[in-house]
Amino acid sequence: MAEWWFMEPDAFHAFIRELGERFMLYAPARRDGIVTFTFVENHEDVELSKRPFTSPKAAFLPQTEVLLKFSLRGERVHLSPAQRPESPIAVVGIRPCEAGALKLLDPVFSSPPEDVHYTLRRENALLVGFACTSPERWCFCTSLGSSPFDEDGLDVLLVEVSGGYCALAVTERGRRALEVVRDMLRKADEALLGEIEERRRQAERAMKTLDVERFIARLEDMGDDPIWEEIAARCIGCGICTYLCPTCYCFDIQDEAGLTSGRRVRVWDSCMYPEYTLEASGHNPRPKRVHRVKNRIYHKFRWYVDLFGLVGCVGCGRCAEHCPVNVDIKEIISEVVRR
Amino acid sequence: MKDSPYLPRLARIEEIRVETVGRRPIKTFRVSLKDGGTFTFAPGQCVMVSVMGVGEAIFAVSSPPKGDGYIEFSVMKLGRVTSALHRAEVGETLGIRGPYGRPFPVEEWRGRDLLIIGGGIGAAPLRSLIGYVLSHREEYGSLTVLYGARSSRDLCYREEMRAWAERNDVSLHLTIDRPEEGWDGLVGMVPDVLREMKPSPENTVAVTCGPPIMIKFVMEALADMGFPPEDIYTTLERRMKCGIGKCGRCNIGPLYVCKDGPVFSYAEILKVSRNAGGGGVL
Amino acid sequence: MIDEGRMREVARDLLASGEVDCVIGYARGSVWYRARPVAISDPDKVDMLIFNPFCMQNLATWLKFEMKENGGLQGKYGVVAKGCTARALIQMMQENGISTDDVYTIGVPCPGMVDPRKLGDDVLAMEDARVTLAGERVVVEGERRKVFSRDDVLHETCLLCRYPTPPLYDVLIGEGIEGRPAEDKNLAHLESLPAEERAKYWEDAFSRCIRCYACRNACPLCYCDGCALECLDPQWVYRSVEVSENTLYHLIRAYHLTGRCVECGSCEFSCPADVPLMELNRKMARDVERMFNYVPGMDPKAKPLLGAYDPRDPEGFIL
Structure with missing residues (x-):
């Protein structure tokens, strides 16, 4: 079934509803006028029209997650491990770049010792992607x-596509997911295939x-370049870039x-915060914004390459x-390349 | 089913020794695992210690590996977890994860003379190393220890130091920053004393640990005195949360202190210093 | 519109004469609907300075970063100051955060800032455009020309602004503008709601918060060393991102800004999750004004509200 199938909006909703029966649905949904990735109870809340400001990484690395619970009775301490996920997660509306981001998180969490909190969610997940027909101006x-x-x-x-969606089963798992609504799908005809191709090209x-x-390559000898000071001079050191980033994972x-x-609990943390590296003694190896800005860029574009052979963006x-x-x-990339 | 790497093993505090008192006191804790298991570790490795309800902090193991089911770690009272540890009493339960990190390459050092240079609480991992060397004494050449602290009251492991001083196969030099009445050791900052000692780099491995600024000056002094960067080792400290190379914060360039360290050679440090993304490695 | 040429001239003279070591102003952003803060020390670089309807951030904030990272200000700063920026500087002077000698205020009467999101996706999709404020109209000229009513596209905080002209300045670029604040319908509506509905409103808003601290970091008056929100011993707020902790976070901030907030809106502008932070700040500001007849950031010699005692202060909450 490595071919395109057309689904009308009804079939799409049936597909999402069926997924909801077997998976925990994680998808873009509108809340108070803002579209965010979230666990949705009702499949009708899924809204694909706008890319959420958050990335879907939180499905696998929640911003707040209980690692273990404990009880304390004097000298007696009892630990209870975190609960295992009950049903697998289906991320609906994940963009191709965001699926790529998960492939960047995988080596971090699966390299020994394996972070089972992440890998258990990830192993059984179904990723239903949504192609970007109109990329944002920020996209690259x-x-x-x-x-x-x-x-x-x-x-x-x-x-x-006009009149609905076309679906492509990329993996066997994807094929089985679509199989459930098989009756509501029809093979995409030449016209639809042409439309897909045209949208892709556009x-x-x-x-x-x-x-x-x-x-x-240029970063190799740019450690002391004034560009980092220029960027850091306006940085307010908030966590937006790292929290919204689909590949940032620090906690x-x-x-x-x-x-x-x-x-x-495990909570997201950000390398843009001074407290991130502040030691109890008061010593801070990255005391200024310039150190932190540079660390973020170098981590993604150099050290990730050194560690995993992949660009971290x-x-x-x-x-x-x-x-x-x-x-x-x-x-920043254009400016550095231009020099 | 695989276990969470963040799940600690429970341990009992068997003994607490007061090393130093003052504004930033140091205590050494001796713990055993409640499940009856033993710790397998090598000098230079660290353990993540939990005070349940307060949090976790990472400490160098300060006892040598003996396979006797105990480990010791020394704690300076600085932050929330270390303060909670200083309030703890014998019999209380802690959580332990680890051991983590790359230990001192003691096998590689066989047949070499050892020069060990410590400052303050930085003596903790060195104590584990010295204990190891003393129990494998015939495998190593001469053993010289230079240890310093702000004042005589700030020196850790004083009883052991006394015992080492009495051995004829250890050359021990103690120094304090300022002169004190009744003090018959050396006076001066560790890097300065080291330069005056003029140790020979010949077939010698130098190992140092202490406050970041001391490590920096000691390594520079050693390099000036002709020690090749490959023969200078240190063990670094960073704020750590996971201990297993995932939470991100302890990186120096592409290296994670928890996983790729905490032991590094000066050669490795020089290599990552460029573009390290920080205010320097130390 | 502000005479950018005059502003650059002033900046150049200040730097060239050594009157200031650095000018903090605005520069063009990477896209036409963004501007960005810039610190200039070289008089030859003042041509970077701009003042357009996207200069939303309060530049007083950048003095805070200078102080925090360098243990105090390193020299004298020229600051391009809208009404709210100047008020933040005044408030910082009042609280002894900075002194009058530290800053040269390059006052700019501010006609209000445009909220790009209110222009709509089709307008934002234009490759390049120029936006001007002319009276009641906001004109966008790019591949297409589009005219908006000022009331439809300005940030709410700008529509409500009472002090577009700096109350205090060393030089003013152009003529002062009188404030003509719109009626605060949102606040009036919120105040009219029953308690449960208000609680629900804020619960929804705070549950969106991702705790990125952009609101705090963009705030010129959140300059405390050792912020209560990061204190671990005692830990007032857990890092867990859930509605209880998020609420605590925002309430602590709102209380700490009460009698201090100059209503620049930098917090709300910086928030990626659309938390209506200014509604909280305005509520506190209006209450303070009503109860204590006090408006922050107007007079560097005035005493901070919470640092002064007046026997006539209302104390109805005690009895």
Whole structure:
């Protein structure tokens, strides 16, 4: 079934509803006028029209997660491990770049010792992707080896076409998921295939290509370049770029406890915060914004390459789109390459 | 089913020794695992210690590996977890994860002379190393220890130091920052004393641990005195949360102190110093 | 519109004469509907300075970063100051955060800032455009020309602004503008709601918060060393991102800004999750004004509200 299938809006809703029966649905949904990725109870809340400001990484690495619970009775301490997920997760509406981002998180959490909190969710998940027919101006996935219709890493790829959606089963798991609504699907005809192709071309044409390879090479001897001071001078050191980034994964672990019981939680953390590296002695190896800004860029574009042979950025552009002081990664790449 | 790597093993505090008192006191804790298991570790490795309800912090193991089911770690009272540990009493339960990190390459050092340079609480991992060397004494050449602290009251492991001083196969030099009445050891900052000692780099491995600023000056002094960067080792400290190379914060460039360290050679440090993304490695 | 040429001239003279070491102003962003803060020390670079309807951030905030990272200000700063920026500077002077000698205020009467999101996706999709404020109209000229009513596209905080002209400045670029605040319908509506509905409103808003701290970091008056929100011993707020902790976070901030907030809207502008932070801040500001007849950021010699005692202060809440 490695071919395109057409589904009318009804069939699409039936598909989502059926997924909801077997999976925990994680999808873009509108809440108080804002579209965010969230666990949805009602399949009708799923809204694919707008890319959420958050990335779907939280399905696998929740912003707040209980690692273990404990009870305290004097010298007696009892630990209870975190609960295992009950049903697998289906992420609906994940964009190709975001599926690519999960492939970047995988080596971090699966390398020994395996982080089962992440890997258990990830192993059984179904990724129903949504092709980007109109990429945002901040996007540059084509500069990072991906594209708005990239199927890699997905189980199913959906493309919006006139009158509904076309679905492509990318994996066996995806094929089985579509099988459930088989009766409501019809094979995409020549006209639809042509439309998909045209939309793909349009989306790809809309994106400028940046020379990321050269950027990475240039970073080698740019550790002391004034550009980092220039960027850091306006950075307010908030967590937006890292929290909205689909590939950032840094976390903190803290205890939250009363007198006799409590829990140990993992929460997202950000390398842009000074407290992130501040030691109890008061010593801070990255005391200034310039150190932190540089660390973020170098981590993604050099050290990730050193560690895993992969670039730690997928070009979704969220960090730039939502930065309150317009730190724009595309501009940084162009500027460094231009020099 | 695989276990969470964040799930600690429970341990009992068997003994608490007061090393130093003052504004930033140091205590050494001796613990055993409640499940009856033993710790397998090598000098230089660390353990993540939990005070349940307060949090976790990482400490160098300060006892040598003996396979006797105990480990010791020394704690300076600085933050929330270390303060909670200083309030703890014998019999109380802690959580332990680990051991983590890359230990001192003691096998590689066989046949070499050892120069061990410590400052303050930085003596903790060195104590584990010295204990190891003393129990494998015939495998190593001469053993020279230079240890310093702000004042005589701030020196850790004083009883052991006394015992080492009496051995004829250890050359021990103690130093304090300022002169004190009744003090018959050396006076001066560790890097300065080291330069005056003029140790020979000949077939010698130098190992140092202490406050970041001391490590920096000691390594520079050693390099000046002709020690090749490959023969200078240190063990670094960073704020850590996971201990297993995932939470991100302890990186120096592409290296994670928890996983790729905490033991590094000066050669490795020089290599990552460029573009390390920080205010320097130390 | 502000005479950018005059503003650059002032900045150039200040830098060239050594009157200031650095000018903090606005520069063009990477896209036409963004501007960005910039710190200039070289008089030859003042041509970077702009003032357009996207200069939303309060530049007083950048003095805070200078102070925090360098243990105090390193020299004298020229600051391009809208009404709210100048008020933040005044408030910082009042609280002894900075002194009058630290800052040269380059006052700019502010006609209000445009909220790009209110322009709509089709307008934002234009490759390049120029936006001007002319009286009641906002004109966008790019591949297409589009005219909006000022009331439809300005940030709410700008529509409600009472002090577009700096109350205090060393130089003013152009003529002062009188404030003509719109009626605060949102606040009136919120106040009219029953308690449960208000609670629900804020619960929804705070549950969207991702705790990125952009609101705090963008705030010129959140400059405390050792912020209560990061204190671990005691830990007032857990890092868990859930509605109880998020509420606590925002309430602590709102209380700490009461009698201090200059209503610049930088917090709300910076928030990626659309938390209506200014509604909270305005509620506190209006209450303070009603109860204590006090408006922050107007007079550097005035005493901070919570640092002063007046026997006539209402104390109805005690009895």
